Amino acid sequence: MTGPQTAPSRVLVASDLDRTLIYSAAAMALGESVVDPVCVEIYDDRPTSFIHPDALAGLVALSAATWFVPVTTRTRAQFGRIVLPGVRVTHAVTTNGGVLLSDGVPCPDWAAEVARRTAEGASYPEAVRALAPVWERPWVRTVRDAEELFLYCVVETADTPAEWYDELLEAVTALGWVLSVQGRKCYAIPPGLTKQAAVAEVVRRVGADAVAAAGDSWLDAGMLAAADHPVRPAHGELHDQGWSTPGLTVTTSAGGRAGAEIVDAFRGWTAPDGVGWSTVSSDNGP
Numbered sequence: 001m002t003g004p005q006t007a008p009s010r011v012l013v014a015s016d017l018d019r020t021l022i023y024s025a026a027a028m029a030l031g032e033s034v035v036d037p038v039c040v041e042i043y044d045d046r047p048t049s050f051i052h053p054d055a056l057a058g059l060v061a062l063s064a065a066t067w068f069v070p071v072t073t074r075t076r077a078q079f080g081r082i083v084l085p086g087v088r089v090t091h092a093v094t095t096n097g098g099v100l101l102s103d104g105v106p107c108p109d110w111a112a113e114v115a116r117r118t119a120e121g122a123s124y125p126e127a128v129r130a131l132a133p134v135w136e137r138p139w140v141r142t143v144r145d146a147e148e149l150f151l152y153c154v155v156e157t158a159d160t161p162a163e164w165y166d167e168l169l170e171a172v173t174a175l176g177w178v179l180s181v182q183g184r185k186c187y188a189i190p191p192g193l194t195k196q197a198a199v200a201e202v203v204r205r206v207g208a209d210a211v212a213a214a215g216d217s218w219l220d221a222g223m224l225a226a227a228d229h230p231v232r233p234a235h236g237e238l239h240d241q242g243w244s245t246p247g248l249t250v251t252t253s254a255g256g257r258a259g260a261e262i263v264d265a266f267r268g269w270t271a272p273d274g275v276g277w278s279t280v281s282s283d284n285g286p
């Protein structure tokens with residue numbers, strides 16, 4: 001495809017969703033309260049995820065001017081539940097880089113490339129077998145597979161002993177896989193399955209000149225390190241580890257307000273010659 005007709009900018013914006021742009025009610029409250037959050041996901045008849053209204057308005061304007069690419073560890077089905085009204089999305093990356101959607105349709109070429117990239121090292125069935133004994137604990141509520149590319153479990157954090165995370169890390173590391181702990185979810189991901197590889201493929205396909213990227217977890221670190229303009233919120237797995245990379249912007253706010261700051265940063269980086277954008281209102285900002 002060609003770039004948007006109205007786009008003078010050649011900067012592609014690649015962003016994680018959960019706890020970066022969209023938030024559960026609990027994650028929203030990691031920072032100061034957000035007035036009039038917009039519901040963007042309903043699951044089991046319940047409002048589940050929200051976005052700061054300024055972040056949504058900013059994304060609508062941003063996506064009209066350049067490529068906005070959601071990049072999520074959610075499976076394709078989980079991603080499909082999210083509705084960002086007015087936001088233009090031509091490409092999206094789901095399943096931690098395992099699926100590349102072009103106009104909502106998975107690209108078979110990319111699926112074949114992912115199969116090649118994940119062929120080395122421990123396979124998915126090997127990981128299932130090796131991790132099964134570690135999952136079998138009373139605090140592990142559920143174990144899920146993500147399109148048979150990776151695994152994650154959901155734990156009862158209050159009941160989970162710290163030593164168990166060490167045991168899980170040891171088992172995942174022994175496989176040569178990567179562990180990411182995000183709230184109640186613990187992800188075990190093969191090393192060949194990365195967000196940054198899928199983003200690089202989208203950049204190649206659309207012909208972008210530069211990348212602005214945002215994310216909050218260890219699974220976003222590679223994407224941030226590869227980006228020309230990286231930004232992360234002041235909460236989450238990377239923040240807790242004090243993670244940084246050259247040129248990194250860190251928001252001043254935590255929680256849902258950080259999402260608005262991130263979109264504001266994106267708009268600054270994608271503005272033609274650094275001008276032309278109005279600043280996002282910050283009446284409830286820091």
Ligand SMILES: [Mg+2]
Nearest residue numbers: 016018019216
């Ligand atoms: Mg996230």
